[in-house]
Amino acid sequence: MxxxxxxxxxxxxxxxxxxxxxxxxxxxxxxxxxxxxxxxxxxxxxxxxxxxxxxxxxxxxxxxxxxxxxxxxxxxxxxxxxxxxxxxxxxxxxxxxxGSSPQCLSICLDKPLTKHILKASGIVTPHWLVVSDKQSADRVSWDNIGFPLVVKPAHEGSSIGIHNCSLAQNVQEAKALCTTSLVGYNQPVMIEQYISGREVTVGIIGSHKPDVLGIMEIKPKHRHEMFMYSIEVKRDYVNQVDYECPANLPKTVLEEIKKTSLKIYSLLGCLDMARLDFRIDKQGQPYFIEINPLPGLGNHSDLVIMASFLGISHQSLIQMILSAALERYPQCIQI
Ligand SMILES: Nc1ncnc2c1ncn2[C@@H]1O[C@H](COP(=O)(O)OP(=O)(O)OP(=O)(O)O)[C@@H](O)[C@H]1O
Ligand SMILES: [Mg+2]
Known part of the structure; x- marks a missing residue:
């Protein structure tokens, strides 16, 4: 072809x-x-x-x-x-x-909109607020959200604007981070309750019958109460994190993450592939952080690392994505 x-x-x-x-x-x-x-x-x-x-x-x-x-x-x-x-x-x-439709891709890149849709369907996600300008940062009821909190651009990926220092411990720090983010990234800022605990990323492949490829834990090499898979960590992932797939979590938690991920994939209308991030609190409750319907497919991308843990080569992963897409297009001649 x-x-x-x-x-x-x-x-x-x-x-x-x-x-x-x-x-x-x-x-x-x-x-x-x-x-x-x-x-x-x-x-x-x-x-x-x-x-x-x-x-x-x-x-x-x-x-x-x-x-x-x-x-x-x-x-x-x-x-x-x-x-x-x-x-x-x-x-x-x-x-x-x-991959997914323009509609799905547009929704998923807008983190607050995605969370609104998912929360309305009962998906557990950290509390959040959106600040669109410096004036609205002054009107935020900070007590309603609590600290620590993460301050991130509302529609970015690849940890753009999410640094090791994007965590605010008090109102003063939060306001300063909002200002820096608003000015730097020229878009609204999402302020989100920080969920302390283990982090996993979930790969899904499929079109009509999507299935979870794997659930991979991102484990900081150096123990850190306030770990963030920030841009600094992603750039230096070899020295900063270990990956484990399948994640060594209780079976019930893995089942819950799998069920929730497939529900999210279907609610948002994702096609062929997606990668979803979750944080799991001390009680074992998974919190949806965000979804990437256009996940990285380079050698150092999480979905590719996950696949290699599962014995799936890059070529096979590409074939799986292609096969999922071809289910929708019978007019295409498959080799
Ligand atoms: N509410 C939160 N609680 C705890 N950690 C968080 C939260 N939000 C973000 N993080 C940390 O920051 C990282 C990056 O955040 P997020 O996944 O929202 O960014 P992204 O740029 O969309 O990521 P990706 O590279 O997957 O596209 C997360 O993987 C997680 O480690
Ligand atoms: Mg992410």
């Missing part, structure tokens, strides 16, 4: 002076694009690099032989619906693609 590959490269991002240095963190490296391309080729496909942004648009306008697109594009700008840009264009051209 001729498979188009859409992506946004870190190298195509122009880091303007004054922008936070982590702003392009979610964009992919050339190595990741090459790895996915190689896996698709090893599966017998011809890969057409369509890129992202305006380069992708001009490639589409010029015409493409792609019968299906493998999409890892994060989109451009700091719009909460940026991940929908590429799949929306593909829908206009009626070209099948892997």
């Amino acid at each position: 001729h498979i188009g590959l859409t992506y946004d490269l870190k190298t195509s991002f122009d880091l303007k002076p004054g922008l936070p240095e982590d702003i392009a963190e979610e964009y992919d490296s050339v190595e990741t694009v090459q790895l996915i391309s190689s896996s698709l080729e090893a599966l017998g496909h011809t890969v057409i690099h369509l890129g992202g942004g305006l380069e992708f648009l001009s490639n589409m306008c010029a015409g493409t032989d792609a019968e299906l697109v493998f999409n890892i594009s994060e989109g451009r700008g700091n719009y909460p619906s940026r991940e929908a840009q590429v799949p929306s264009v593909l829908e206009m051209y009626n070209i099948p693609y892997t």
Whole structure:
């Protein structure tokens, strides 16, 4: 099959002076694009690099032989619906693609909106508030949420804006973090109750019949009461964390996480793949933190690390995602 590959490269991002240095963190490296391309080729496909942004648009306008697109594009700008840009264009051209719909991608990147939807369906998630400007930070009833709390940009991923110091212990620290985040990331800030305890990430693959691939624990190498899988930790993951998959948690807790994850996947309308983060408190209660319907697929990405624990190669993982997508597109010829 001729498979188009859409992506946004870190190298195509122009880091303007004054922008936070982590702003392009979610964009992919050339190595990741090459790895996915190689896996698709090893599966017998011809890969057409369509890129992202305006380069992708001009490639589409010029015409493409792609019968299906493998999409890892994060989109451009700091719009909460940026991940929908590429799949929306593909829908206009009626070209099948892997992954979730523009609607699902837009909802999931908006962390407060996702939590609203899930909370209404009984999913347990930490208390939160949204601060849209400095004035509203002054009006927050801090006592209602309690400390410590995490201060994070409302619609980012890859721990953009989530640093080791993003934890506030009091009102003064919280207000200062809100101001820094509002100015730096030019979007609302989500203030969230900090859940102390173990952390897991859950991989799901599938379209009509999604299933949990694995539940992987992220374990800090150096014991830390207030651990955060922050941008500093993710960049230095080799020295900072160990991964364990399957996570060594009580069976009842694992079952609860599995059931909740599948419910969330279905409620949000995810397709083909997603990775969900949870914190588990001392009583064994899992708290939903966030979901990534466009999880990283590079060698150092959590879903790929999880797969390798389970004996699933990168090529097999790509095949699983592709097979899930092809269930929706019988017109595509499978090799
Ligand atoms: N409410 C919370 N309680 C405890 N820890 C939290 C909370 N929110 C975030 N964290 C910590 O910060 C990390 C990053 O937060 P989050 O998952 O929201 O960011 P992200 O940028 O969307 O992550 P990803 O890289 O998975 O896209 C979490 O993995 C967790 O360690
Ligand atoms: Mg996360």
